[in-house]
Amino acid sequence: MRILHTMLRVGDLERSIAFYTEVLGMRLLRRSDYPDGQFTLAFLGFQDEADGAVIELTYNWGVTSYALGTAYGHIALEVPDAYAACAEIKARGGKVTREAGPMKHGSTVIAFVEDPDGYKVELIQAKNRG
Numbered sequence: 001m002r003i004l005h006t007m008l009r010v011g012d013l014e015r016s017i018a019f020y021t022e023v024l025g026m027r028l029l030r031r032s033d034y035p036d037g038q039f040t041l042a043f044l045g046f047q048d049e050a051d052g053a054v055i056e057l058t059y060n061w062g063v064t065s066y067a068l069g070t071a072y073g074h075i076a077l078e079v080p081d082a083y084a085a086c087a088e089i090k091a092r093g094g095k096v097t098r099e100a101g102p103m104k105h106g107s108t109v110i111a112f113v114e115d116p117d118g119y120k121v122e123l124i125q126a127k128n129r130g
Helices: 013-023 082-091
Strands: 005-009 027-034 039-045 054-060 075-079 095-102 109-114 120-125
Touching: 013 027, 013 039, 013 054, 075 082, 082 095, 082 109, 082 120, 095 120
Parallel strands: 005 054, 075 120
Antiparallel strands: 027 039, 039 054, 095 109, 109 120
């Protein structure tokens, strides 16, 4: 078994695709409309679906927002340098909600950003694997 994707419901598909591609640097891998079900699916990732987990954005036609609930946590992305990633995300118009720095009760450097629908994305600085 392996993780294939994480699905998020979004209120504006174009805005969300722009965030994940232009701000976080993912690629739009595929997109499909389902007129009978009145929804569109878009799959985005840093690599092809066969090579790793991706994000599935689900847009239900006519639904512009969702209550996020209290059970959802966040998506985590590994970055080489969390400080540089935050600066680049802000330069691209992204919202950093927790600046890069050591996590509370630990030394791992993390940061948090928020997508246009309010979903949290954690940036975890890669540890030196040398």
